[in-house]
Amino acid sequence: MLAWLATTPLQWRKSIKYVAIDMSATYRAAVRAGLPHATVVVDHFHVVQLANKMLSKVRRRTTAEIRGRRGRASDPEWKARRRLLRNREDLTDEHFATMWNTLLGEGTIGQTS
Structure with a gap:
């Protein structure tokens, strides 16, 4: 170049x-x-791609720390995985509220102090 x-x-x-x-x-x-x-x-694509990779990394790490194992399909943070990776504007208000409230109900998963 x-x-x-x-x-x-x-x-x-x-x-x-x-x-x-x-x-x-x-x-x-x-x-x-x-x-x-x-x-x-x-460019927007690469910023979103990096954010999605980081979100998955944090989700895997916090699941391992909290549960002492890899994530399972029955874990709330894994059930919400697809929703977490979608654009907010592509989620209905109901889907967003379900995802958000489920994660908040788990305590400190994905939250920093």
Whole structure:
């Protein structure tokens, strides 16, 4: 990427205000080196993907800590798994309330102090 940027006109490079990338450290380093004045933004898909991965990681970890085992289909946090990964706007108010109230009823699952 840096080699390609070096072949572009300086005026063109200076006119770039924003660069949208995935969350690759390599791409970010290249943008920072080649376009130091540009603001790096991350696309929506990759932010949501990272949030979903983290949600699953936290759910697995807290289940193991609280229950001392892997999650099972009968555990409330695993029953709610699909709902947790859906967009809020794709859930009915009833489904959201069921998911949220079930998790809150379990105590500190997924909550930090």
